[in-house]
Amino acid sequence: MSVRTRFAPSPTGYLHVGGARTALFNYLFARKHGGSFVLRVEDTDQARNTEEAREAIFSGMNWLGLDWDEGEGMGGDFGPYNQSERKANYDRWFEVLREKDRVYEDDGAWRFRFERKPVTMNDLVCGEVTIDYRDESNTPDMVIRRSDGSYVFHFVNVVDDLDMKISHVIRGEDHLMNTPKHLQLFEALGAPAPQYAHIPLILNPNGSKMSKRDEGAAVGDYPRQGFIAPAVVNFIALLGWSPKSDDEIFTMDELIERFSLEAVNRAPGRFDPEKCAWLNQQHLLKLSPEAFAAAARPYVEAAGLPVDGAYPEVAAKVQEKVRLLGEVPEAIGFLLSDNFEFDPAAVEKVHGNPAAKDLLAALADDFEKLGDWSADAAKHQIGDTAKGAGAKPGQLMFPTRVALSGKAGGPDLGDILGLLGRDRCVARLRAFAK
C-alpha cells in the first residue's frame, strides 16, 4: 500500500506556523516514503471562508517549498479537492450509514450512532489510547449532517480521507480526541482507517497557546521580516521533532532523509524567535554572495536606497553580519547614500574620548595626502596617523567607523574605506569632526 498523506486546511485565516508544521511533517513523510502529498481545502464553513485565506495558504506553502502532488492547480485522480464541491460523495456515504441504521434524525439534523464500546487507537506518536464509548454522557452521538443538509467536519473529513485513499493522517494533537469518532465512522462505513499520528501543538514563548495575532504566528510575516524559507522550515521541523543527534542545520532534502514519526515528541513546544533568527543567519551564510545580494535586494529597494552599480558588492560585505534580511538596508545604507543617520550611542562613545576629534581631523588631512587610494593603504594610514599622535591604532579605528558609517558595527573598516573612496571619506571625517 502506497503512502499518501494530506494537508487539509480550512481557508478561514492566514497560514500559521502550527498549520505549516503539520503540512511540513506530512510532506516530509510522503517524500521520504516515495508517496503522494495531497492538498485538500476544507471549505465547508461558508460563513468564515475567504478567497484571501485560500491564497494565503497556497502562497505560504509555495514559499516554504511544500509542493503538493494533488489538489489546487495540480489535478489528481481523487478530486475534486475542495470540500465545497464534494457534496455528492458525502450524500452517497451518508446513504450507506442510513441503510445500516447508524444515523437517526434529531431536530432536523442527523446524528451518528456510536457503538457503545471502548475504542482503542494506536497512534504513531502517542501510542495506544483508549476512550470508553460506553460512557454516553462523555461521548454523546454526534451530529454529522446539519438540518440545512450540509455535513460537519468529522464526517466529511473521514469520507474524504477514505475516498482519497489517505494512508497516514498526521495532524495536530487537538484532534486526538476526535480520532475515536473517526475510527467509529470508518468502521461503520466498512472501510479500513488510515494510520494516525498526532503531533504536539506549538506554544508562544510564554507558554500560552499560539493563535492569531501572536508574534510569529503568521507564516506570511516571515518573509516580511527577512527570514528565508529554508531557515523557517528548519526551525519548525526542530519544534517537536529531533534528529537524535547534535546536528541541527538541515536543508529540506536532509530533513526528508532523516525524518521519522518515531522521533516526534509528545510535549508541546514553545516558539523561540531568537533561535529562529539564529538559524536564519546560518542559512544566510550558506548562500553565495550573489544569491545573498539578490535575496536582500527587495528589502534595500523598499528602504528607498539605490541598488544600481556597486550594490551586489556592497551587500555581500554584510552577509555574515546580519541575522535577518530586513537588517540589510540599515547595515549598508551609508554605503549607498550620503544621507544616513548617526546612532546616538555610538556617537556618545566617541565623545567619551577627548582626543578623537583631533585624530579624525588629522586623519582627514593625511587621507588627502595619501598617494594611491586603496582599502589597504587607507587602513594602514589610520594606524600611522594614530601612532603619529601617540595613540594606539585601535583608538582611532572605532571613531573612524562611526564618522564614516554613523554606527558601531557594520562591514569591515577596510571594506568601508575602499567602497566609499577618498573624497567621501575625507568629507565625512571633517563633517563629523566638527
Next chain:
RNA sequence: GACCCGUUCGUCUAACGGUUAGGACUCCAGAUUUUCAUUCUGGCAAUAGGGGUUCGAUUCCCCUACGGGUUGCCA
C-alpha cells in the same frame, strides 16, 4: 467538572534501567580580527514533588501539582 495527552538547563532537545545528565539558542568571560560582526575556547544553568519496583530509576508503576487538548448543527 468529566475525559485524554504531557512534564530533563530560561527555551528547543539527547541519554539499551548503570553517563561527571550531552548538544544548541540566549547570557557572561577570554582568544582571534590593528575595529564591529563572524569564528574559537570556557562558564552559568535541568531530570516538577512524593511514594513504590529494582543492586541501581531521567528512564517502569501509582498519587499529587502544573501545562496543554477535547468536551458545538466550528474546523
